[in-house]
Amino acid sequence: MSYSPLLLRLIDSLRCMPGIGQKSAQRIAFHLLERDRDGARVLSAALLEAVNGIRHCKQCRMFAEDDLCNICSTQSRDASLLCAVESPADVMAVEDATGYRGHYFVLMGHLSPLDGVGPSELGLEALEKRLAGGTVQELIIATNPTVEGDATAHYLAELAAQHTVAASRIAHGVPLGGELEYVDGGTLSHAFSGRRMVG
């Protein structure tokens, strides 16, 4: 004995979302059918509209509905600064936390040859063209401090050097409010070797 075909199909489809397994999919399906059918209808429409309407900004690869995203189409931003990040969420994090007023380049991932993600999957031809254009003075590399993020950062720095654009990487070390005792060894060692003279 099993669920009705439509319910089976719903549970199966829900599993296309990352982090959602069989049990979570069941729980979500039951919840939507039992308590929130309106929410399910809205979600269904939002999914379809997003998939059909959202594409990548032609300049920075951010998700956008038009050719250029909000940031790239803003005239007042400083075009001499370009910040490379791994994901759209990183753009939002930098925008929210810092006063950065330059442009972005969203890699939509990191170099990972084993998963078939090489320079062309990250749109690095477009980045190279932009570095060669002469407007960008500094490439700020803000990939994640992971093995893949570090490898990507190294690759980007070389790319910048080829086009004689200055490259910088955001600082890594002990987070504010963190206690040395509880910070992992790698971070602490990095913080030591990256120490700066005071005064």
Next chain:
Amino acid sequence: MSYSPLLLRLIDSLRCMPGIGQKSAQRIAFHLLERDRDGARVLSAALLEAVNGIRHCKQCRMFAEDDLCNICSTQSRDASLLCAVESPADVMAVEDATGYRGHYFVLMGHLSPLDGVGPSELGLEALEKRLAGGTVQELIIATNPTVEGDATAHYLAELAAQHTVAASRIAHGVPLGGELEYVDGGTLSHAFSGRRMVG
């Protein structure tokens, strides 16, 4: 600066699912847009079809596409046995694990007056009618061993008594393969008071 309107709407709609907060919704939206647009289209259609096509079995309240669910429409099952469970997933668990060949009644929840869930929300009028019908000989109560599940079980047992139908409750105690040392006190105490004579 924020995401494009369609993306914001998608992230917002995804949050109608239980257990999905802002960060998970973002991660799911990015994953679907970047790596699985086909999956998103399939999910959108499955949601809409499920919401429009799935209703409750008129007899047992299980999710079904027709008036009666698979189990209620099977002639060969034993109509003298009725098992009350809290959710459709419980029906599947009992079907998979036991040789039970009777019918079910799915409460779709448990009594919880503070959340506004009373007897009528659980369809207990329909259950009462069925108990009064004369076909059911035994009501097997398989609600969860939680405070609300116990209260619901108590209510169901009284309902059965009113219609002179025998009521039983599935056994609770130390699970198979469990070690006494690691079983919680409530379960162990329950297992002791529910001991049965051997031989």
